[in-house]
Amino acid sequence: MKQTLAVLMAAALMVPAFGQGVIKGREKEQRARIKEGVKDGSITKAEAAKLRREQKDVRQDVRAAKSDGQVTAGEKAHITREQNKASRDIYKQKHDAQDQK
Numbered sequence: 001m002k003q004t005l006a007v008l009m010a011a012a013l014m015v016p017a018f019g020q021g022v023i024k025g026r027e028k029e030q031r032a033r034i035k036e037g038v039k040d041g042s043i044t045k046a047e048a049a050k051l052r053r054e055q056k057d058v059r060q061d062v063r064a065a066k067s068d069g070q071v072t073a074g075e076k077a078h079i080t081r082e083q084n085k086a087s088r089d090i091y092k093q094k095h096d097a098q099d100q101k
């Protein structure tokens, strides 16, 4: 019985931990990388706008995933994939020759 309660409590804590921890942390990190790229000239304004739209899309999907009060493993995997793609896109824009899209 005590064990069941502990499992339920852990499950209840997982949703906010997922949303505020991993996702927010990565978003903050990616935003900082975009800002840094704009500052050192490796990311143009147009590229930054595109990358920030990507971040916005991820945030929208996080909100949608949370809207029913439950972030499923599938939703979490989808968001992680999106963030991985966003991260790769930031890397690409930071290392391109600006004229390569």
Ligand SMILES: [Ca+2]
Binding pocket: 042, 043, 044, 047, 092, 093, 094, 095, 096, 097, 098
């Ligand atoms: Ca670039």
